[in-house]
Amino acid sequence: MDNDLNKKQYILCSAIWYKDLPTMQHLPRNCEKGIVLCGRAHCNIIAQMFTTMKLRTASLGEHSTGDFEQGFLTNDNFFVGRREAAEIAYRAGQINEKLNELCSENVWWISR
Numbered sequence: 410m411d412n413d414l415n416k417k418q419y420i421l422c423s424a425i426w427y428k429d430l431p432t433m434q435h436l437p438r439n440c441e442k443g444i445v446l447c448g449r450a451h452c453n454i455i456a457q458m459f460t461t462m463k464l465r466t467a468s469l470g471e472h473s474t475g476d477f478e479q480g481f482l483t484n485d486n487f488f489v490g491r492r493e494a495a496e497i498a499y500r501a502g503q504i505n506e507k508l509n510e511l512c513s514e515n516v517w518w519i520s521r
Contacts, residue, residue: 419501420494422447423513424482425454425466429475437488445488450513451479481511 428443437445448454455466458474467473481494489497491510498504504515 417501418487418497419484420481420498420503420511420516421484422482423449423451423454424480424488425451425458426478426480426488427458427466427474428477430464437482438486440488445482447482449517481513 424437424445424447426437426440426443426445430444432442433444436443446454446457448457458464458466463472464474465472466477468476478488478490480488480490481497483489483497491512494511495504495508495515498511498516499507504511508515
């Protein structure tokens, strides 16, 4: 296998960083608190959160997860927001055009 390919940063999966929930172990390298849940698409993560914990991905209100950020997890264990993820995915060849922000649909659901 090509060593340069092993070193290239790429988008591994969709992720949501729930910043106000109790801190878990083994967070991405740049997250200091909360929990980060991963999945194929953000909608899958939101559904898991509601189904398993009865919490809504919302900043305020009853049964709210509190502050959160939708983004992506990279292969080198960093949480990145949608803008940075778009740059990484383009450089890695995961998407064919430069985008302002990445959506999970851009990576996994659009046939190339």
